[in-house]
Amino acid sequence: MRKLYIIGIGAGNPEQVTVQAIKAMNTVDVFFLLNKGDDKSDLVQLRKEICERYIDRKTYRFVEIADPERDPSISSYPHRVDEWHQRRAAIYEELISRELGEEGRGAILVWGDPSLYDSTLRIIDQLIERGRVSFEYEVIPGITSVQALAARHKIILNGIGQSICITTGRNLAATKLRDEADNIVVMLDGNDSYKDLVDQDLTIYWGAYVGTEKEILLAGRLGDIADTIRMTRSEARASNGWIMDTYLLRKSAL
Template sequence: MRHIHVIGIGTGNPEHLTVQGIRALQATDAVFALDKGDAKAGLLGLRRAICDRYIEGRPYRFVEAPDPERDRRPTDYGAAVDDWHAARAVLYESLIAEHLREDERGAFLVWGDPSLYDSTLRILERVRARGCVAFTHDVIPGITSVQALAAAHRIPLHPIGEPVRITTGRRLREGLGEGPGATVVMLDGDPRFEGLDPDLTIYWGAYLGTSDEILAAGRLGDVAEEIRRVRAEARVRHGWIMDTYLLLRPAP
């Protein structure tokens, strides 16, 4: 039966791959990747570079396909994501059926870790539920941008004994929430920091773990506009940006 490896590849540094991930990749016959257009060609190139670096001494196929279109400004966010996942499931099904023989292994290389704000596992479950192509799969964890952010700033994620909340920029606009602890924010396409306490401490990072890494930290009220300026310039320069930030409440 066909087998699929879902491999977390970290945040862009090929050395983020674990030994387990490298071994799985070296046993792979076909690597599947979604082409998200010229603006994000660098992401596709990094996946190719990882494969070329670690798959040695055996042939493999790098299979690209255009990512289905997604409504980026939907009136119903949940419905839009569901439609997008459904379209991706049809695409994944065709890729597996057409480019992977019954006795072969395929791989999806997932940015960061497959467990955190990634759709690959949910989409593969949709493919399985459709019942048109049979496969088994496993998951190899990777380094998340959350870990890479803390490592880059040389900090723990939270004060002693306090919780960590991981959320998205969309959810942050509803407020930071009550209670103690730290908040990590991911997938914030346009961080404005509106309505947040200016006395929060922010640790921000983009292109974490790569040679293009950018870091900033300080009192939110003092560094927010600088972060927005640097972020906008980097996005123009690279054509894409992935960034993450940690918010800490002021000490009582």
């Protein structure tokens, strides 16, 4: 039967790819790549460089296809994402059926880890539910941007006996999570939601492109460096065409 590997490849540093991931990659015939456009071609190129670096047998190939965009006409965010996932599922269904033989091995290389704010496993569930193409699959974990952020800042994510909340910028802006957790890791924050918390006694540990040659790290009292982070983020995004950043907000010790 066909087999599909969902492989976490870390937050950007090729040396974060695990031995387990390398072993799996060396069995793969076809790597499926969703291209998000010229602005994010770095993300495709890094995946190709990882394969070149770690795969001994050079008989594998890439199948690259444009990633569909979310439909801005759908006002509901959950519905907009679900419709996007359905179109992605249809793409993968066609690719697996067309490009993998009955005993073929395919792989999807996931930035970070497949379990944390990534849609690939939801799409695989949809493929299985549709039942139009048969395959088995295996999930291989990777280093998340959260782990990479903590390592680069040389910090522990939690204080002794404290909680950690991992959420998105959208949720940080819309909920009271910030009042309930001592340490909040924020991902996918396109609107600089931290700027609304500058009046609180918080420390921020921020990182963009963590683990890559473009890495930027900033840390300090939120009220003092929020503007610096906002300007740095805006300039980096304009310069590179894309940005991946993560940050930790921590309440000051009593």
